[in-house]
Amino acid sequence: MEELPPEVRAAYEKAMATGGASFNTKIVFNGQEYASLDQMPAAQRQLYEVALKLSQDTEAIAPARKADSAALLTSRQWQVVLLFAVLLVIAVVIFLLKR
Secondary structure, X not given: OOOOOHHHHHHHHHHHHHOOOOOOOOEEEOOEEEOOHHHXXXXXXXXXXXXXHHHHHHOOOOOOOOHHHOOOOOHHHHXXXXXXXXXXXXXXXXXXXXX
16 A cells, blocks of 8 residues: 555545445465455565566566466467477478488
């Protein structure tokens, strides 16, 4: 809360004072679920804040991947592997034809 810019903090405090802000927060970080930042251990919270800062600085946030959808390789990586395999087969065929 202390890290919020003054104008954002003022808006937050006003909303909380009037009871107009009602929301649930769930934070999942490194596979652990927390109801709020206050529940995070200090070391985890520091890592979380650094990761959040980096994601804001790079303007790119990767969506969370579900554990059951985690694949060995991405589709782009499979394309590269397939291309390499095809090139290898062509090289072997050319080598064998030149013998």
